Amino acid sequence: MPARLIESLATTEPLANLFSDESVLQAMLDFEVALARAESRAGIVPKAAADAIQATAKAANFDVAALARETLRAGTPGIPLAKALTAKVRAANAEAARFVHWGATSQDVADTALVLLLKRAQPLLAADLARLDAALLRLSNHHADTVMLGRTLLQAAPPVTFGLKAAGWLAAIRRSRERTESAFAEALVLQFGGASGTLAVLGDKGLDVGRAMAEELGIGFPDAPWHAHRDRLGALVASCGLLTASLGKMARDISLLMQSEIGEVAEPGGSGRGGSSTMPQKRNPIASAVTLAAAIRVPGLVAAFLAGMVQDHERGVGGSQAEWPTVAAVIQATGVAASSMAEAAEGLEVNKARMRENIEATRGTVFAERAAFLLAQKMERGAAQQLVKDAVRRAEKQGRHLAKVLAENPKVTEALGLKALRELETPEGYLGVAEKLRKRLLAPPDKRS
């Protein structure tokens, strides 16, 4: 029986299917077909043999359990796959069997199969990120004027806008999305080098065959085989690490804002989402939890990939053999985080009233900085800060507003005037360049004002 449950929070369903046995097996078979076809084009393999190989190379024809078992003995899925394919082809066309896997090495199969899977993962990931982008853009624009507490070290700070906050999430996610897309473009290249990476078996035809294979498979043709140079995959894994971390930051913010005592946003509810098995009143931040779980797991997986990059000579002992589960887990974690945050953003409930109430509940103390700076233009800064600090303490002790307490101090009223004091606690008046920053965050780099 499959192992979906153990990873039920660690992947989306499409990405689980992407790394299913059938999908992985077919990707390896696709390599063998492309090899035979390319070699047929190059006159190395008879067309009939290539056709026979292609006709046989269907995942459904193979016993996956046996292949998995033999893989552990062979140290690579490429060897049992090539054997099994040869046997099947031989049954249909003995002559064609001679040409199966011609000139390739087992790691050519395994690596190219992984690349083919990644190629199919890319649009799945991109689609969720596009949904997320659209939803955050909408949220940010819609809430350009929605004031809320800034919070630093989890303490109330001068106000920001929810539009700025959403724009900050989006800009970070966009940067890492771009990194991920560049990394995909770099990593989606054929692996084809033969035993020592020189394609020696193919004489001087190796490059031509390789180019044709890349064309057949719709992936890039790299400068050279990369059996023991895994930096392109590593860059993809690392970019997913950055992306997942930025998604995790958004998830943490949402889960914090959803706290019962804060209540400024809520993930969308609906059938089966975020309930409790025992507490009917709960609305749990499930999308955030799933995303934070991904953000917790991925850094260690990135480290595992990087640690495995130190590979011996032309093909190493241990390094590349460690990669498949790591890469699959990273892609799946990134995917489930992107999809969860997309869903959260699309249905996010924003409680503007509560945001304003939470500012109000600080009784103006978050404007202490403002008061201190205003006063510091008229008096020594240390004195201004001390004066405000004292007023904050009094306000807190007496449960009164800072502006009221300050207004009792003639030094203050003289320095600032009553109007400034009245406006001291107006969030809209103390947003600095928040809106400009929001627009800069959303604009393309060359369109920033």
Add this chain to the structure above:
Amino acid sequence: MPARLIESLATTEPLANLFSDESVLQAMLDFEVALARAESRAGIVPKAAADAIQATAKAANFDVAALARETLRAGTPGIPLAKALTAKVRAANAEAARFVHWGATSQDVADTALVLLLKRAQPLLAADLARLDAALLRLSNHHADTVMLGRTLLQAAPPVTFGLKAAGWLAAIRRSRERTESAFAEALVLQFGGASGTLAVLGDKGLDVGRAMAEELGIGFPDAPWHAHRDRLGALVASCGLLTASLGKMARDISLLMQSEIGEVAEPGGSGRGGSSTMPQKRNPIASAVTLAAAIRVPGLVAAFLAGMVQDHERGVGGSQAEWPTVAAVIQATGVAASSMAEAAEGLEVNKARMRENIEATRGTVFAERAAFLLAQKMERGAAQQLVKDAVRRAEKQGRHLAKVLAENPKVTEALGLKALRELETPEGYLGVAEKLRKRLLAPPDKRS
């Protein structure tokens, strides 16, 4: 279709099955059964209801794909499982359905299920480690006198014995095996706390029910629920990290000793093991590669677990949700490493002749230290070292033995005598306390001489 291929080098088959959907699901159902039975013993749930729950709680009755899908919406497998079980029970016995999952929270189910799986993993791991222990013990005793090069920073160094080397591997593995066993003992405890960990629903019967459940399930009853305190699991994961690293060290040594140019040991061959898809002459260190792959992956997984231990309040957002795949991967990686090294040790071919040849091939230069120390007893040490260094250079340049070159120097012959020079390059004479150390490594701590 399952995802066995992608992890085909990352687990043994029994451990793959352990974390299969059926197995995970049954473990969760076993929790619900134990809960109902314990509550029945405590007079909370009617016996008939407990019986009905038990009769229904068979993995085969449930739709795993649906559960996995709903888990991602619920944020925990416990909620859809409890719902599905309730529905199934209701169909059989409406009254009994009231008592399903009574007083438990979803994380109680998920955590205890994980513990139950770990309980079944323990003997699987122990069996492979016992095989490995026996094989290494035999190798060490058999090769107590088998001399071979010491190698430091991958350079030839004074001789050791293969028996000492094997004893070093074994002692390290034993230490971590003991750590792992302690960690299992500590971690195999019930999770049962209800919504906030106080078992409030059960009034003052919570501890009694918990004790009975632990008894039903054959696991320990801890001081208190540990929803947000994951150190016991963490200690198990970390101990597996240490064990896998020590297995990895053994694997690295074997793979280095198997190098074509060294050829001192060989992993067992046999059908499908270690061949190449294209190079008929090869005998690849597959068990070592699989083990090193585990040793590469596990440190990052340990980090992921530790990073997730910082969990909020009574149950956190993200931390525990990240654990299942991490723990499963660590246990499976440890298992496949243990099993691979057991297989390698059991069939290891040791080439004593080649070991001696490789010492011989250094033409005595690995005894330079010995010569220098002998000389330093008669002359200034710096001078002795310089003299030997010069002789080593000459020996290397001329392709002669160090002893011969040294014998041409009257200062040396005078200081050491001809007999000492003749014996200079005898490995057996320069093993120090190797055999004593070997015995100490294999003896229990209180039996070391």
Add this chain to the structure above:
Amino acid sequence: MPARLIESLATTEPLANLFSDESVLQAMLDFEVALARAESRAGIVPKAAADAIQATAKAANFDVAALARETLRAGTPGIPLAKALTAKVRAANAEAARFVHWGATSQDVADTALVLLLKRAQPLLAADLARLDAALLRLSNHHADTVMLGRTLLQAAPPVTFGLKAAGWLAAIRRSRERTESAFAEALVLQFGGASGTLAVLGDKGLDVGRAMAEELGIGFPDAPWHAHRDRLGALVASCGLLTASLGKMARDISLLMQSEIGEVAEPGGSGRGGSSTMPQKRNPIASAVTLAAAIRVPGLVAAFLAGMVQDHERGVGGSQAEWPTVAAVIQATGVAASSMAEAAEGLEVNKARMRENIEATRGTVFAERAAFLLAQKMERGAAQQLVKDAVRRAEKQGRHLAKVLAENPKVTEALGLKALRELETPEGYLGVAEKLRKRLLAPPDKRS
């Protein structure tokens, strides 16, 4: 100039000093002195030579900058140290210089020096942990009856006591403290093996010399040298990882409870603690921030150590050379986390009134579970849950208490009675076995009731 600033949040001052150049250098010199003295006791080195070596081996006599520079060329601090010490001794006593470093290898020096530093770190760490233990014990006992919200997934849940929460922190920290102490005991052992780990230069006297050295240095004498078997250090590093994670969990809880909107606890203030450079009203959770920073850094450091444990043959290329900064950083991070949490716990301000207000502010919805379970004893459980869920929604919409809303439903009043409804929202009545669990958490394992 030193590099204290860059690590100013990453270590306590005593632990910074512990890994200072002077301290590290003296530890290496202490090894050389112990070696000479032990060899003198064994009749290998003249007493006068041992005395001369001891007289010279003072850190102040050496040029640290030069040693650091040469270390990078030699690949180990042991070589330049031995050279420099030999030169210094020679200047005082040419004969004695012959015996410096006799029979040892450079890694013997480096590893034993690290062990000596760890030996001095142990009581520093223990003292902070003892302070923390006492403070948490006091807090837990003092607040055995202090009710507060349970919080799961950052949502309000049925009440717990602050005493239980503090006991949970303490029990986890105690478990890891015990792990750390065991790991120290195991790791504080001499490294002494000579070139290949057989102590060949010392003939059959190696063990005697080693035992005497261990005695001189006040550390253990292991079964055998452990140049390439680093699991004992690894176990120490991993146990620090677990400890830091549990400290991090406590810090996260504190920082969450300190949120302006929650305000249930506050870290101690005082000169220079937790202020803001611009916001006079702020009281930042600095001890928590420092501890969480440690909890963020340490998992990756643990992974780095584990990854480096795969070391080649008798001494590896790369692994052990990576350890010093990793071990130092882990110990320092653990220390600063322990010390920060000790300080936080000792001065923690607990706002009992605010805790009760926050329960009250949920208007009874956190008792929905209680109501549902009470009702489920009289009616079908699904119906009970639905009924309560509807009441919760109404209560939330209308800003009324759950009990009031429920009291309007005759089915409820009939099933529960008015008294039960009146008491529904009393936190003290819905604590389950909280106090029993608290006592169990604080009791030694064999004294748990």
Add this chain to the structure above:
Amino acid sequence: MPARLIESLATTEPLANLFSDESVLQAMLDFEVALARAESRAGIVPKAAADAIQATAKAANFDVAALARETLRAGTPGIPLAKALTAKVRAANAEAARFVHWGATSQDVADTALVLLLKRAQPLLAADLARLDAALLRLSNHHADTVMLGRTLLQAAPPVTFGLKAAGWLAAIRRSRERTESAFAEALVLQFGGASGTLAVLGDKGLDVGRAMAEELGIGFPDAPWHAHRDRLGALVASCGLLTASLGKMARDISLLMQSEIGEVAEPGGSGRGGSSTMPQKRNPIASAVTLAAAIRVPGLVAAFLAGMVQDHERGVGGSQAEWPTVAAVIQATGVAASSMAEAAEGLEVNKARMRENIEATRGTVFAERAAFLLAQKMERGAAQQLVKDAVRRAEKQGRHLAKVLAENPKVTEALGLKALRELETPEGYLGVAEKLRKRLLAPPDKRS
């Protein structure tokens, strides 16, 4: 006393100095100066005040130990620095003191200081990488025709050229160097946001002041403050992770090729490099060891950075506080790896004769693949492989060359002819497209043939 020794293998001297207290402190002061000057340009701060601040802001004026101590209480170096600077300025010019740190927050100082240090690290790193590039390019071109064994899974495989191997190293390093340079370009941007990141204190002048500061400091001006969005730093750290891993791969190959039994290359020797404290014959791969140590440490540090990126709201608790030591360690590790590999490549001794001998020592078995493929063009492939496999076994058992054994089989001589058999074991004839690949690896992407 500084802590150079503990990190003596973990950094170059210039990079150690870069993160010294003086350097870090001055970078923070440079921020304050730029702030004052920019605000003076914007008419916010009097020019005389800015001048006074600039005159005072010299690292030598401050007590680093006190600052480090206060940093641990404040949770950030920015607060005690601003206080100390204010005090110093006040002593010189009381009016000017009012304007110190005007509108900035403590994390603005800390982050920008880190950026300034990274800006100075970039050319140090680039210089070593340029040296390495030149040396590897020279080695690759010089050894374009130098044949050597390919080695896969540490087993002898068909030949490659050393030129190809060096080109593979270089191409991977170049890719990561480019990634690192892009990441530097992206990360070297000002941090300036004030309390909540809106620059509220500065009204609508925030962006102008920021732009002027970036100009003053010679760094970029980003879209917005990035207090809680650390992906740009993360991308730099990750790119260093990839670079260090590729340097580690080169180091592993060198250390393997330097094994006594292989002896194909040697790191440069020279005063104090690679000797042993006790073994005069040794030439240790020190540059490789240092580089591998970096490659072991960095993945965990990358994980630590990524894990810390999940930061709360406008400024988090724990995340950013963890970064300084991590970033410093990553940059230093990358630097010492780059510098070590540059030194190794510049002085690498390549033993062409030994390379050929090692091929020869396989007695043609590495050409078994070639024989099998040649035969498979004339007979069934399975039969061809079996035939060659048998011949390999015979050759190994009898200590004869594969070609000789094959020549005894009439099926073979008939199929291949004597000429092909004579040339079977000529490495130069079985290099496939090695030279084309080498050129492709060294060519810019758009110049590949």
